[in-house]
Amino acid sequence: xxxxxxxxxxxxxxxxxHPDGSPELFPSFARVFSALVSxxxxxxxxxxxxxxxxxxxxxxxxxxxxxxxxxxxxxGLCLPPVVSGxxxxxxxxxxxxxxxxxxxxxxxxVTGRAVGEGTAIGGTLSWVWDQDxxxxxxxxxxxxxxxxxxxxxxxxLVILELADNTEITHEYSAGRQFFKAGGIETQVVxxxxxxxxQEQYSIAHPEKLPSEAQDRHNTxxxxxxxxxxxxxxxxxxxxxxxxxxxxxVPWDKVIAIPIEEGPEVRPEGxxxxxxxxxxxxxxxxxxxAPASITGKYEEGVTPTxxxxxxxxxxxxxxxxxxxxxxxxxLLLIPSGLPESELQVxxxxxxxxxxxxxxxGRFNLSPDIQFLSGAEFWQPPAPGSRRIWTISPAAIPxxxxxxxxQEDVYFETITWSLGNTLxxxxxxxxxxxxxxxxxxxxxxxxxxxxxRPLTTKHPTRYVHRTNKTMxxxxxxxxxxxxxxxxxxxxxAIGQSRHLGGGLLVPQxxxxxxxxxxxxxx
Numbered sequence: 001x002x003x004x005x006x007x008x009x010x011x012x013x014x015x016x017x018h019p020d021g022s023p024e025l026f027p028s029f030a031r032v033f034s035a036l037v038s039x040x041x042x043x044x045x046x047x048x049x050x051x052x053x054x055x056x057x058x059x060x061x062x063x064x065x066x067x068x069x070x071x072x073x074x075x076g077l078c079l080p081p082v083v084s085g086x087x088x089x090x091x092x093x094x095x096x097x098x099x100x101x102x103x104x105x106x107x108x109x110v111t112g113r114a115v116g117e118g119t120a121i122g123g124t125l126s127w128v129w130d131q132d133x134x135x136x137x138x139x140x141x142x143x144x145x146x147x148x149x150x151x152x153x154x155x156x157l158v159i160l161e162l163a164d165n166t167e168i169t170h171e172y173s174a175g176r177q178f179f180k181a182g183g184i185e186t187q188v189v190x191x192x193x194x195x196x197x198q199e200q201y202s203i204a205h206p207e208k209l210p211s212e213a214q215d216r217h218n219t220x221x222x223x224x225x226x227x228x229x230x231x232x233x234x235x236x237x238x239x240x241x242x243x244x245x246x247x248x249v250p251w252d253k254v255i256a257i258p259i260e261e262g263p264e265v266r267p268e269g270x271x272x273x274x275x276x277x278x279x280x281x282x283x284x285x286x287x288x289a290p291a292s293i294t295g296k297y298e299e300g301v302t303p304t305x306x307x308x309x310x311x312x313x314x315x316x317x318x319x320x321x322x323x324x325x326x327x328x329x330l331l332l333i334p335s336g337l338p339e340s341e342l343q344v345x346x347x348x349x350x351x352x353x354x355x356x357x358x359x360g361r362f363n364l365s366p367d368i369q370f371l372s373g374a375e376f377w378q379p380p381a382p383g384s385r386r387i388w389t390i391s392p393a394a395i396p397x398x399x400x401x402x403x404x405q406e407d408v409y410f411e412t413i414t415w416s417l418g419n420t421l422x423x424x425x426x427x428x429x430x431x432x433x434x435x436x437x438x439x440x441x442x443x444x445x446x447x448x449x450x451r452p453l454t455t456k457h458p459t460r461y462v463h464r465t466n467k468t469m470x471x472x473x474x475x476x477x478x479x480x481x482x483x484x485x486x487x488x489x490x491a492i493g494q495s496r497h498l499g500g501g502l503l504v505p506q507x508x509x510x511x512x513x514x515x516x517x518x519x520x
Contacts, residue, residue: 001160002164003166004126005032005074005126006161006162006163007125007126007151007159008124008159009158012121015119019227026119027379030187030233031152032127034228035191037066039147040144043090043147044146058139062144063139064137070193070319071191074129075172076168076170076238078128078167079170080124080125082225092112093110095109095111100219101220105120106447112187126163128167128168133162141160141162169241171238172239181287184238185237186235189233190233195232196232197228198210236454247488249373249484249488250423252373252374253370254372254376255331255368256368256369257329257330257352258364258366262360263362266378269359270312270499271461271498273312273461274312274497274498275463275498277357278310284352285347285384292308292337292341293308293344295307295497304336305334306420307497308337309491310498311491312328317504318504319377319378329355336423350451353366374484374488377488379486380505383509384509385479387478388479388480388503388504388506389505390476390504392453392475392500393473394495395494397416397493399469406450410447411434413447413492414437415437416496417483420496421483446479450474455473458470461500463500469494490502
């Protein structure tokens with residue numbers, strides 16, 4: 001039976017923008033609803049219900065269809081792969097018959113119009129309901145869909161149709177639920193949206209015609225488009241439907257906070273930057289901060305493999321596409337963190353917009369993004385192999401032995417990687433170094449190159465040292481095989497929770513040679 005509304009773009013490109021002018025990745029259901037409101041009042045479906053009955057089939061009126069959609073929102077989406085365009089403000093400048101009196105002159109003005117950046121949508125996008133459309137609703141909705149020619153910009157041509165048996169890939173959450181991994185925030189409609197649009201239209205198009213004086217051309221101001229009413233709109237997060245076969249990752253959620261203003265944090269300052277952030281968060285929380293944030297566990301409590309991590313992401317890093325244009329403060333949320341501790345962190349971040357450190361002052365944007373830790377990095381390019389580089393450096397967590405420097409680093413890295421992955425159910429992390437190394441190597445783990453980091457200040461890469469394990473920062477290039485997804489966010493080593501040991505992807509052609517493969 002029919003239970004979904006599909007959209008496909010003949011040119012494969014969607015063009016649209018949010019009210020603030022930023023590009024919209026794909027059309028929200030609120031936008032689709034507005035398009036259907038226009039179609040229901042201006043197209044063939046705007047005819048009376050009695051005049052569109054065919055062969056005694058019953059049709060609902062367009063208003064009944066829209067009220068039904070208000071009261072019965074879609075359950076979720078079938079979202080195909082989408083690739084957004086460049087993130088910058090685009091304006092179209094042209095003469096559109098606008099004259100403005102400036103001083104004594106009447107000037108023919110060039111007006112600017114915002115144009116959304118394009119999104120390549122690789123397939124059909126569907127809004128899916130958990131029930132079938134009633135027959136009268138379905139028949140009229142088909143006519144209304146045929147009257148929708150574009151979504152977003154007028155040049156964003158679209159074909160709307162009804163379909164059946166569509167699989168949901170993303171579900172609407174019950175609320176905004178910021179800490180759901182991989183959520184995409186989008187607008188939905190609520191009861192009252194149709195009435196709000198009708199009232200706004202009535203005000204803009206009164207029954208009584210304006211007088212000649214009221215209808216006179218205005219030369220004292222530039223024309224502006226009326227801002228649509230926000231009544232009857234809500235915000236929900238689209239959460240990717242869980243895949244039972246999906247691999248677990250150490251940090252399944254990532255909070256990305258844009259740094260609007262502040263100095264660049266160089267590699268040797270990443271740990272100090274993370275420590276300053278850590279202290280600021282604990283100060284905002286006050287007494288009773290959870291151990292997942294402080295790192296201090298009560299006596300007798302076995303610490304989890306990972307707690308909340310803090311990392312600095314420089315500009316133009318091969319990360320999630322929405323993060324490339326700015327440097328970001330990243331908070332890594334470990335899998336299985338209790339909801340109560342997430343709430344504590346949420347409250348601490350609610351007005352966290354200023355960070356002071358020895359490097360200077362950082363102004364943080366309130367436009368926080370909540371991303372999936374399993375899908376943080378961009379996927380590998382077709383025909384390439386994914387190599388991981390440790391950034392800025394990792395710190396060993398125990399002494400290692402071996403007959404060569406390669407053996408020492410292989411044991412060091414496998415031990416630290418095993419500690420990071422210790423709580424994942426699909427892995428059996430052995431307690432003996434040689435057994436752990438063998439288990440990880442069986443999953444495709446390889447060290448291609450490792451060497452000590454030459455620096456006069458090794459302690460800058462570690463947040464805490466002890467008498468038995470000196471600070472010995474090192475860098476390496478490794479392959480993770482099938483241990484975690486190729487897009488997962490990972491950090492290893494003693495400082496992985498505070499600015500160190502971040503694994504940054506680097507894609508090489510399969511034909512490229514990588515030197516010093518351990519065990520190759």
